[in-house]
Amino acid sequence: MWNLARFAASRLSRSRRLLSTAIPGPCIVHKRGADILHDPWFNKDTGFPLTERDRLGLRGLLPPRIISFEQQYDRFMESYQSLEKNTKGQPDSVVALAKWRILNRLHDRNETLYYRVLMDNIKNFAPIIYTPTVGLVCQNYSGLFRRPRGMYFSAKDKGEMMSMIYNWPAHQVDMIVLTDGSRILGLGDLGVQGIGIPIGKLDMYVAAAGINPQRILPVMLDVGTNNQKLLEDRLYLGLRQPRLEGEEYLSIVDEFMEAVFTRWPKAIVQFEDFQMKWAFETLERYRKRFCMFNDDIQGTAGVALAGLLGTVRAQGRSLADFPNQKIVVVGAGSAGLGVLSMAVKAVAKMTGKAETAAHNFFLLDKDGLITKERKNLDPAAAPFAKDPGQIVGLTEGASLLEVVKKVKPDVLLGLSGVGGVFNEEVLKAMRESGSSKPAIFAMSNPTMNAECTAADAFKHAGENIVFASGSPFENVVLGARHITDGMLQAAAECLASYMTDEEIKSGILYPSIDSIRHITAEVGASVVRAAVAEELAEGHGDVGSRELAHMSKEETVEYVLRNMWYPVYSPLVHEK
Ligand SMILES: NC(=O)C1=CN([C@@H]2O[C@H](COP(=O)(O)OP(=O)(O)OC[C@H]3O[C@@H](n4cnc5c(N)ncnc54)[C@H](O)[C@@H]3O)[C@@H](O)[C@H]2O)C=CC1
Numbered sequence: 001m002w003n004l005a006r007f008a009a010s011r012l013s014r015s016r017r018l019l020s021t022a023i024p025g026p027c028i029v030h031k032r033g034a035d036i037l038h039d040p041w042f043n044k045d046t047g048f049p050l051t052e053r054d055r056l057g058l059r060g061l062l063p064p065r066i067i068s069f070e071q072q073y074d075r076f077m078e079s080y081q082s083l084e085k086n087t088k089g090q091p092d093s094v095v096a097l098a099k100w101r102i103l104n105r106l107h108d109r110n111e112t113l114y115y116r117v118l119m120d121n122i123k124n125f126a127p128i129i130y131t132p133t134v135g136l137v138c139q140n141y142s143g144l145f146r147r148p149r150g151m152y153f154s155a156k157d158k159g160e161m162m163s164m165i166y167n168w169p170a171h172q173v174d175m176i177v178l179t180d181g182s183r184i185l186g187l188g189d190l191g192v193q194g195i196g197i198p199i200g201k202l203d204m205y206v207a208a209a210g211i212n213p214q215r216i217l218p219v220m221l222d223v224g225t226n227n228q229k230l231l232e233d234r235l236y237l238g239l240r241q242p243r244l245e246g247e248e249y250l251s252i253v254d255e256f257m258e259a260v261f262t263r264w265p266k267a268i269v270q271f272e273d274f275q276m277k278w279a280f281e282t283l284e285r286y287r288k289r290f291c292m293f294n295d296d297i298q299g300t301a302g303v304a305l306a307g308l309l310g311t312v313r314a315q316g317r318s319l320a321d322f323p324n325q326k327i328v329v330v331g332a333g334s335a336g337l338g339v340l341s342m343a344v345k346a347v348a349k350m351t352g353k354a355e356t357a358a359h360n361f362f363l364l365d366k367d368g369l370i371t372k373e374r375k376n377l378d379p380a381a382a383p384f385a386k387d388p389g390q391i392v393g394l395t396e397g398a399s400l401l402e403v404v405k406k407v408k409p410d411v412l413l414g415l416s417g418v419g420g421v422f423n424e425e426v427l428k429a430m431r432e433s434g435s436s437k438p439a440i441f442a443m444s445n446p447t448m449n450a451e452c453t454a455a456d457a458f459k460h461a462g463e464n465i466v467f468a469s470g471s472p473f474e475n476v477v478l479g480a481r482h483i484t485d486g487m488l489q490a491a492a493e494c495l496a497s498y499m500t501d502e503e504i505k506s507g508i509l510y511p512s513i514d515s516i517r518h519i520t521a522e523v524g525a526s527v528v529r530a531a532v533a534e535e536l537a538e539g540h541g542d543v544g545s546r547e548l549a550h551m552s553k554e555e556t557v558e559y560v561l562r563n564m565w566y567p568v569y570s571p572l573v574h575e576k
């Protein structure tokens with residue numbers, strides 16, 4: 001969630017010290033001379049010290065003056081600020097793309113400097129490298145394309161993937177974000193152009209969670225597109241064919257998964273922005289076989305549950321009151337269903353009654369309220385389908401306005417992908433909510449697809465609401481073979497418990513993005529502890545499952561912090 005708050009300065013300064021005092025270890029490089037300057041991972045531009053220029057055959061390939069990392073940083077920020085000044089008054093999309101281009105050029109040239117700039121200015125730069133600008137970048141990707149990033153596996157590569165995976169230059173990969181481009185944010189099928197999402201998400205993980213960028217891999221699985229405009233676009237860079245379906249489709253995903261886990265058995269694969277039918281089917285197909293998860297189903301649920309628990313506290317009630325919250329979810333897709341499934345599990349855990357856990361949850365899709373009378377009721381939505389008449393006057397397909405008026409929900413949560421569905425009438429109806437502090441979550445991305453704006457929510461629903469909107473926040477997972485619901489629940493609970501009572505009461509449900517590294521450390525530690533409790537933790541490097549099991553909560557946080565990557569120039573050592 002993009003949200004506004006601060007947390008304890010003491011925690012922040014302690015962790016910052018921990019991060020910045022780390023002495024960079026040497027980095028082995030198998031290249032020399034100009035090849036190093038052209039490799040963004042090793043390149044330091046004018047920052048190479050003279051000894052390194054000698055050792056690596058760089059003398060004469062750079063101007064003589066050595067510019068420090070700090071000076072390079074300042075120079076980039078000055079260029080960025082002049083770009084901001086020079087583009088003032090131009091259309092938002094022009095400005096956003098100009099900002100993305102300058103960051104992307106740095107990314108392509110010098111990754112260390114790029115990630116430092118990103119980390120230190122995360123609040124300003126996250127909306128450029130991630131939602132909302134990443135949506136615009138994906139829509140225009142074929143025209144913006146200059147250099148490749150990540151890997152592309154297409155339907156034409158069938159039978160070749162096991163060898164193709166070895167074309168990736170890094171020896172170790174920990175984290176892969178994979179999309180087939182079929183449901184990019186709320187923008188629909190963008191085919192191969194959806195690669196921008198895995199790139200943007202992974203950049204956020206590096207900046208926010210300290211994942212080592214040399215061990216990440218954004219992947220596009222191009223099985224065609226059903227977007228007619230793209231198929232007719234002469235610049236379109238993907239396969240010009242309709243999407244594969246059925247077994248043909250699954251055989252491509254199967255082959256990719258086998259190839260990845262053959263080369264990197266310990267990697268995590270995050271499925272991102274798959275259309276709903278494949279999101280659920282692939283999650284069921286692979287979750288027990290591979291270390292994978294679907295972010296739209298499971299990641300969103302973790303973040304949303306944290307917000308829902310925060311809402312209860314914001315109302316001045318105890319968390320034990322969560323089962324009494326009436327929640328209306330608009331959007332019965334991968335995200336909406338994921339959120340409700342996790343909320344049901346939380347209620348069942350609190351009450352011990354699994355069968356009635358969905359009682360207070362109401363689900364709508366594009367055809368209105370979902371009841372048991374729904375024709376072709378999706379099995380995934382069935383647990384949330386209401387008995388018609390459960391609330392007097394609410395029938396199958398009832399409109400959102402009718403539902404809000406009759407149910408008087410405590411929480412209205414949008415994951416429909418449709419901008420503006422929380423219109424003035426709906427928001428005004430929320431004034432009659434039974435809650436002392438109703439919550440409105442407009443979670444669809446990018447901004448123009450959000451169900452309402454923050455300004456409209458406060459204007460029409462009243463000032464006494466809590467509001468949250470679309471989120472780049474992710475969980476950190478360390479060293480477990482499977483990703484379980486218990487781990488996701490632990491992450492949500494940790495995130496929810498993060499805020500002080502004062503912050504929560506003033507409507508701040510999520511911590512500030514400025515402090516995101518520290519939060520991810522705490523969330524990561526709670527996931528590690530959940531993995532230990534479920535006897536699924538494997539550990540990493542010298543720290544095995546036994547060592548993890550003996551760590552206190554604080555020690556686990558320190559351990560996660562110690563393992564976070566931090567961008568500094570490491571001494572380069574050449575090895576043939
Ligand atoms: N903020 C966050 O953390 C996240 C946000 N999202 C956003 O959620 C949105 C939906 O994602 P998915 O569930 O994966 O998509 P999906 O395509 O699987 O589902 C969309 C659902 O919305 C329903 N819908 C469409 N028009 C509607 C209308 N006018 N009224 C009510 N319901 C309507 C559809 O019937 C469908 O059930 C996207 O915009 C995505 O960007 C998704 C994941 C995380």
Ligand SMILES: CC(=O)C(=O)O
Nearest residue numbers: 185273295296445471
């Ligand atoms: C945030 C995210 O995953 C989405 O909008 O799809």
Ligand SMILES: [Mg+2]
Nearest residue numbers: 272273295296
């Ligand atoms: Mg997504």
